[in-house]
Amino acid sequence: MALKIRKEILNLGVYKAGKPISEVKRELGLDDVIKLASNENPFGCSQKAKDALRGIVDESYMYPDAGNFQLKSNIAEELNVRHEQVFCSTGSDALIKVICNTFIEEGDESIMAEITFPRYEASVKLMGGKCIKVPMKNNGLDIEEMVNCINEKTKIIWFCNPNNPTGTTFNKSEFNKVLSKIPDHVLIVMDEAYIEYVTSENFPDSLDYISDYPNMITLRTFSKAYGLASLRVGYGIASEELVGYFNRVIGPFDVNLYAQTAAALAIKDNEFLQMVYDKNKEGKEYLYNEFDSMGLEYAVSDANFVFVNVETDTVQLFDNLLKRGVIIRPGHLLGTPEWIRVSIGTMEQNKRFIKELKDIL
Ligand SMILES: Cc1ncc(COP(=O)(O)O)c(C=O)c1O
Known part of the structure; x- marks a missing residue:
């Protein structure tokens, strides 16, 4: 190409975002998909x-x-x-x-x-x-x-x-x-x-x-x-x-x-924010308990996601979860091949994720 692209751009990759629900539905022919990959708020907004x-x-x-x-x-x-x-x-x-x-x-x-x-x-x-x-x-x-x-x-x-x-x-x-x-x-x-x-x-x-x-x-x-x-x-x-x-x-x-x-x-709706905080804390404790019972190591989280060591290749795990309609953030995108990041969802979503994870592991 005759156009000169800055070398900084040539050396950059494209950010790989969490897969959108619509894409997973389309590609895998699923109609019930949950996304626990991008730390969005499952309780919506104010x-x-x-x-x-x-x-x-x-x-x-x-x-x-x-x-x-x-x-x-x-x-x-x-x-x-x-x-x-x-x-x-x-x-x-x-x-x-x-x-x-x-x-x-x-x-x-x-x-x-x-x-x-x-x-x-x-x-x-x-x-x-x-x-x-x-x-x-x-x-x-x-x-x-x-x-x-x-x-x-x-x-x-x-x-x-x-x-x-x-x-x-x-x-x-x-x-x-x-x-x-x-x-x-x-x-x-x-x-x-x-x-x-x-x-x-x-x-x-x-x-x-x-x-x-x-x-x-x-x-x-x-x-x-x-x-x-x-x-x-x-x-x-x-x-x-x-x-x-x-x-x-x-x-x-x-x-x-x-x-x-x-x-x-x-930013003025503190009642909504409190509800989100409480539900997230409850979801986090549920996930901790489940990971404990499965013997999986995790990092104690102050956020709306948990980083957990699944002790397996997460590329494969990501694909298997995807086929079951659950999108998570796999370790190869995070620089940690055996750890995944899972966003804390509604309790129903958390339970579904745990059920599928247990089945696969
Ligand atoms: C630590 C951190 N900073 C910044 C952002 C960017 O968020 P946004 O551009 O949606 O405000 C994110 C999004 O995931 C994040 O995790």
Whole structure:
């Protein structure tokens, strides 16, 4: 081809997302399929958000508010931060890219866990940066070793807490111990996509730190506990100065009308969030009990999924579960050939997954 593609693009793979239910139905001729592969919320979203969505269809012909005023105001109010500290885009996935677009130049280093959300690596590489991947410690982030890897080339350190795909968290005292060792030329990204599900005590909510660390950013999403994954809306909290730079990169209309409207209401619906938290906790305990009785090792999770060692080739297991209408996240896509990640579903879905897993194993 005569066109010259950037070398960073040539070296990138395409992200392999969880298989959609429609594809599995079509390919395998099944009519009852459940998806426990992408950590979506099986309880849907806030009724208030749903009702509002129905009412705005006639406004579809207009561009949405480029300033995301109501959404940012509601986020700021709920989280007790200033409106100017909030930035939003098309899922926190897009914000990861925005952060890398803003900071990473060719040859810059970025530190992340070996087994973590793969979009950090892709976004760093897209900008010509180099990823330093730090091995896991008991399935969790080895934050001490991650911080030890910082040098003058380091631009960003990614703390995914709870970590995807392991579900593990580090606690306040572990975090406090390493924070003072991070120099202020390093951006600290706290990806808290699953924070609403955390059950562990002493979890370090990054918003408690952000005013003391102008080099820290919090990333959160409406895709998980708020149940709005299809609308694609994520947000971040940072210093006003950083937000000013990010807003130069974020597209003016990235968050569409439906996303802004639903998310602005969802963040206010604490009753819905509590229901989701309770049901997720119940589902998690059910899965732990079942894995215990099967003698399977798992990582203690603070998220809406469990990372479990099935002690078998997960490519085969994935196919077998698929034929039975259950979609999970297989280990070969996570870098852990014998472990799978299963999202916590409704109790009915959890029971169905366990039944099929037992049958297969
Ligand atoms: C840790 C983590 N961060 C960010 C995201 C991106 O979420 P979204 O782009 O839907 O906001 C995900 C999605 O799975 C995730 O697991």
